[in-house]
Amino acid sequence: MSEQKMPMIGIPRAMLYYRYGPLWERFFQVLGVSTLLSPPSSRGILEAGARLAPDESCLSLKMLMGHVETLIGRCNCIFIPRYSNYGYTELFCTRYEGIYDQARNIFRSSGQRFITCNIDAQNGFPEAKAFEQFGVELGFTAKESRRAWREASRALEQRKKAEDRSQKELAGKPGIKVLAAGHSYILSDPYLGKPILDNLDAAGVVTLRADALEPETARKACARFSPTCRWIVSEEIVGGVLLWKEKADGIILVSAFPCGPDSMTNELLIRRIRGVPILTLVLDAQSGMAGIETRIESFLDIIRFQKGAMV
Amino acid sequence: MNAKNAFLGIDVGSISTKAVIIDDSNAMLAQEYIWTEGNPIGAVKKLLGLLEKQFDRDAWQIVGVGATGSARRMVGSIVGATIVKNEITAHAVGTTTFHPEVRTILEIGGQDSKIILVENGIAVDYAMNTLCAAGTGAFLSSQARRLGIEVEEMGHYALQSTHPTMIAARCTVFAESDLVHKIQMGHPREDIIAGVCRAVASNYLNNVGKGKKICSPVVFQGGVSKNIGVVRAFEDLLRCSVIVDENGHLMGAMGAAILAKRSLKRTLFDFSVEKMEFVTRERGCGGCSNNCEVICVYRNGVLIDFWGNRCERGAARA
Numbered sequence: 001m002s003e004q005k006m007p008m009i010g011i012p013r014a015m016l017y018y019r020y021g022p023l024w025e026r027f028f029q030v031l032g033v034s035t036l037l038s039p040p041s042s043r044g045i046l047e048a049g050a051r052l053a054p055d056e057s058c059l060s061l062k063m064l065m066g067h068v069e070t071l072i073g074r075c076n077c078i079f080i081p082r083y084s085n086y087g088y089t090e091l092f093c094t095r096y097e098g099i100y101d102q103a104r105n106i107f108r109s110s111g112q113r114f115i116t117c118n119i120d121a122q123n124g125f126p127e128a129k130a131f132e133q134f135g136v137e138l139g140f141t142a143k144e145s146r147r148a149w150r151e152a153s154r155a156l157e158q159r160k161k162a163e164d165r166s167q168k169e170l171a172g173k174p175g176i177k178v179l180a181a182g183h184s185y186i187l188s189d190p191y192l193g194k195p196i197l198d199n200l201d202a203a204g205v206v207t208l209r210a211d212a213l214e215p216e217t218a219r220k221a222c223a224r225f226s227p228t229c230r231w232i233v234s235e236e237i238v239g240g241v242l243l244w245k246e247k248a249d250g251i252i253l254v255s256a257f258p259c260g261p262d263s264m265t266n267e268l269l270i271r272r273i274r275g276v277p278i279l280t281l282v283l284d285a286q287s288g289m290a291g292i293e294t295r296i297e298s299f300l301d302i303i304r305f306q307k308g309a310m311v
Numbered sequence: 312m313n314a315k316n317a318f319l320g321i322d323v324g325s326i327s328t329k330a331v332i333i334d335d336s337n338a339m340l341a342q343e344y345i346w347t348e349g350n351p352i353g354a355v356k357k358l359l360g361l362l363e364k365q366f367d368r369d370a371w372q373i374v375g376v377g378a379t380g381s382a383r384r385m386v387g388s389i390v391g392a393t394i395v396k397n398e399i400t401a402h403a404v405g406t407t408t409f410h411p412e413v414r415t416i417l418e419i420g421g422q423d424s425k426i427i428l429v430e431n432g433i434a435v436d437y438a439m440n441t442l443c444a445a446g447t448g449a450f451l452s453s454q455a456r457r458l459g460i461e462v463e464e465m466g467h468y469a470l471q472s473t474h475p476t477m478i479a480a481r482c483t484v485f486a487e488s489d490l491v492h493k494i495q496m497g498h499p500r501e502d503i504i505a506g507v508c509r510a511v512a513s514n515y516l517n518n519v520g521k522g523k524k525i526c527s528p529v530v531f532q533g534g535v536s537k538n539i540g541v542v543r544a545f546e547d548l549l550r551c552s553v554i555v556d557e558n559g560h561l562m563g564a565m566g567a568a569i570l571a572k573r574s575l576k577r578t579l580f581d582f583s584v585e586k587m588e589f590v591t592r593e594r595g596c597g598g599c600s601n602n603c604e605v606i607c608v609y610r611n612g613v614l615i616d617f618w619g620n621r622c623e624r625g626a627a628r629a
Contacts, residue, residue: 043603298398301400
């Protein structure tokens, strides 16, 4: 394939893609830039990522590097934005800040080009300005870039609203409801979180998600609970748990090993939330689902026991 | 002939395999406990042979079979179980049947540990060790070997100690290096053994039991409950007495039998399984890059069950 015919930008279907995917895709679409999304996660991709990423990285970062590898040589450049902060108290996990440089370094001998967008409000680049700058770097005018950003952020907002709505519908359904709480890139990942959600589905349980909520609402709820929660994404998950827990018969905290933010917030939730059974599932590069299945099955049994069913 | 109904419960763990036969009122008609020795199918066949000898086949007929433990799926399909349940539920059901007043069940097995909280005879919450198998039976066995004693004798030595050695309890790997260091520094053996028992108990409470309100009465079971040193350590740390049932090791099998009784499914079980030949094979599916490990079970050469596939493609290949 000649370079001209290749898609302009490759997007790894991992980590923050599950949070900002609609925004990024719409941004490029409005500007008329062609994109290539990496294939859905699989064991092969995770294994490749585990081989490439530093040993001590979290599972999600390993998965990301596996996705990046699938894009090498198949697009002009690979897009890995660097989300640092939205302000002085609104921080992201440092992993998100480091992944662009890490990817560039890991694949330094491949000749692949990488491109980033620096979201760093503390240093004068809030999201809107960062994307404007990014558009200019891609060769568009500031005006074109601003327009693309406006449409993109609207697309993301609409997605969040739709998720919020469908969640409210689910919450009104009869039967046992379980609230799954974790990073979107864990819960929505076809290889990591989806088998868990499928398992709950097969057991006839309605699954609510702590991450399907309008971010502002969730963060306000979290601020009342823990004013010093450090990371934006964690604030949203904690807020989601607080707002949906009344509707749920049980909470499942799904985390990847070793996740720094989750190790703080899951601990907080386990210690502070009373009256609802909580199950913690920690995912690692295990290939078997046996331990996970046992835990989910017994957790649902406990909920059913409480509701008076005997077997 | 008017044979009365009986129920069989089998609990196949990583280290040991247990089975009981009970009647309608949960009275035990037969029981057996053997080592799994890395061969769950062989262990179950042997176990059934032993049970058959204890059991009057003219007076009773087995109409329901429950399987539990980490090999429940495989064993369930081999014996044709009427119910297959996870070990946490089975233990909760078994223990609350025999100790209806229990509030907390502590369990430490060969490879995992769990805590079950009970209110009014119903399990309301539980936790299980996450990724790490620190402080389970396997750890105690390897430390006993290092100290040159049998794991069964550990409790006896621990009780002789008046001044247990402090052993870092957070992680098995660190506990082990700490232990070696303390041996070389000249700590007496019984103090070290008592320290290991204490480390198991405090590690359990800090990891599995964290954030859980442990109320009395407390029942302690699983293989490690046979170690009096660990029992004493729990009593010291929890400041309450800890009940160890002499049949504690059978509670999972009991629970499985009781669940088989409660479920309405009835199938006549005979002991012919003993004489059949079972083979399992693992095959990489290869249908996509997940390359699932699909396990197939054959009875006398015929495929009877398979699992491990994430999607239908794996089913087609089994």
